[in-house]
Each structure stands twice: as structure tokens, then as C-alpha cells.
Amino acid sequence: MTRQAKEEEVREALKSVDDPELPSVSVSDLGMVHTVIVDGSSVSIVMVPTFAGCPALDFIKADVHQAVLELDWVSECEVEFSFELKWSTDAITDEGKKQLKKHGIAPPPENYEPGQEWTVNCPYCDSDYTSMDNVFGPTACRSILYCSSCKNPFEAMKPVVEYAIK
């Protein structure tokens, strides 16, 4: 197997590693996988954390490690989170957004600029007749909202983008 084929296989495997707090949304679709380097039978992966203070990071690291070791040609795997690279909510793939919606979580607004107002459409009925109940939700990256159109409570991922110092 060529190196490129191996790298692709690793990336493919990471599509089945879910965020422990967002079941069925993979770390890959969340845009957390940055670099995959294969050298013979060793794999080294650089991940980008979503929220730096997220307590799930250690679990994600262990799950990624486990998933890669299950590939039969892999003998060692190193996983590290880099704080050099900045994750932003723009990194979430279309598939990721689709899966988030399925779980009642609206994806973050696109091309968000810090300080801007943001609107969130209901993940169930797509109405924009929604209101924010709580900026903070069950995890650091989520907020709690309510849809006045279909009367469902739902969650949304907070927009997180590069910070510009004024």
C-alpha cells in the first residue's frame, strides 16, 4: 500500500470516530483532524481542539488513537492537539452540519465576523422565528434556543472565530 493510500485509510477511519458529546458527528466532519502523517507502520496525527477548555479532548484523543490502531498495518499511533492552529466553526463540513441538524443542533452561522449579530434557523423546521434562551448550553460549544414556529427547544453551536484585537 502506498503512503498516500495509507493516509487516506486513516482519514477514512477517523470518519467513524464520533465526538463523545455530539453522537454521530465525527471528529473529521467537525474539522478537528489537521494532519495525518504515515511513516511505515507509524501514524502521527495532529488535531485541532474546538474549545480549548473542552473536557472531552482527552476522550477524543483516546478514541482516535484506538480507531487508528485497529487498522491492521498500524503498529503505533501518536495523537496530539495543537494550539498553534485555530479551529473555527467554519471548519465543519457539510456532512457535519447535516448530522448536527439531525440531532437538533443548528450548525453555526457561516462567515461569521466577531461582534456581529447572528441568527440561527431552527434545525427541525428551518424557521428563523427563533430566540436565544441561554448562550451557554450543555457543553462549552453549544447554546440553547427556542423555535417559536414549531415550538421546539433546540441547540446551536456558538460561532467561534479568530479574535481580532482592537
Add this chain to the structure above:
Amino acid sequence: MTKVTSAQEAMNDDVYLKALTDLLYQLADDDFLISFRGSEWLGLAPHIEEDVAFSSITQNTMGHALMYYRLLEDLSEGEADALAHERDPSSRRNAVYFEKKNGEGEYLTEPYYDWALAVVRNFLYESFKKVKLEALTKSSYTPLANIAGKVLMEQPYHLSHWKIWFKQLNNSTDEAKTKLQSRLEEAWQQFGDVLELGEYATELEHFDIISGEDDLKERFIQEVESTVKDIRDISFGKAFGSGREGDHTPDLDQALNTLAEVYRSDEKAVW
């Protein structure tokens, strides 16, 4: 000052290393203690939405403390868990104001905590944290600058939360205003060491690890004066000494004993 891009490089210069290490303890211990005091509000906040918000902020802040302890780990200071749980109170570098109890009573028995203290303290804390993080994005120690940039993407949510609380209470009843005001006055008497950088202040500025105390203080005043009026004439006191230099109160002992209770029950446990 040229950039120092790795722990290895930082460890080549003894003075640089000492100054950097001391600052990292200040950053880590501040976040660690303020999160602990925040966690003691769990289930007691004024309403359920606040309980969710406050605990989310607290959990995220504890994560920030962990990142600083990990930077210390990289500098061969020991494991993050041990740094958080095993160090003596006298080696802690958090400012004294952040270890202060939430009010009268204890969490498990009659916690008569004071919400005005929580609002004032957290608002001031997040305002100062923002100023410090902004300065750290230009730090000569690149791993620290990177983390500061990352934390700044999340921290505006924390600051705006406490700013809203402060403004709304301050525009409500006379009772609320009086309570906030008296907690503010108390804060200024104890806030002096928050604005200090400790034993290595000169070196920290010299090595461009962080900007100087005067600059940080000026920026802090600019940051809070639109919300808290007439702050310029205030002289910040150090009623209980300087936590940056190891002075602490019995409140810190209580915090550390509670925090480390589970850890000490089985230090070899794997989590």
C-alpha cells in the same frame, strides 16, 4: 526579543525560565481558583439558566487552567494533576481576591453565598483576563502566545455574560446597587496583587513574555471604566498581601483541601 518557540529553548536560559514559570503559575492558579469558587455555586445560582451558564463557564475556565499546567509540565515542573493538587498554599501564585470564599457558610451546609460578590468578582476577573490574554498573544514564548489566541476565541462569551449581569443589576433596585457597590469597594481594597506580576515582573517585561504591570493596569482600567464608573481615582489595595508572592488566607486552605479530597483518597488512580 527573539521568539522562544519551544520548552526546550526556554530551558536554555535560566532567568527566562524562572520568569516564565512564575507567570504560568499565576495564570494557571488564577483560573484554577476562580473555577473552583464557580463550581461551588453549582445548584445554587439564582435560576436554572444561570446554573447552566455559570457551570459551563466554570468548566471551560478549568480547561484553561489545565492548558497552563500542561505548559508547566512541558517545562519539567511535574505532572499537571500534581501541580494542581499537591502544591503547598505558599507556592500558589493566584491573587488573594480569587481564593476568597463565596460568602458565609459552606457548600454542603447552609451556603449563604453572595450573588453580588459572584457578579463583581467574575466581571472583574474576566475583564482582567481579557487584557492579560491580549498582551500574551504577543508573548515571546510562542506556545503561550498560541494558547492565549485560542482562549481569546472563547473568553468573550464569559466576559459578556458577567458584564450583562453587572449592568442589569446595577440598573435595577437600590438594594442591588448598594450590594454591588459595597462588593466593588471591597474588591478595590483587595485587587492590588491581581494587577501585579510577582517576583519576576521586571524580567517578564524585559523578555517580552508579557507587557509590564503599568500597561496592564491602564488597559484594565480602560476595559472596566465604561461599566464601572469613576475607577480612575481608586488606589488598589492589598488587604491580604500579594498572592503573586505567596501570601494567602485560610480561604485558600479550604479551597485546596476540598479540591484535592478525591485526588488524595487515591493518588494512583487512573481516570
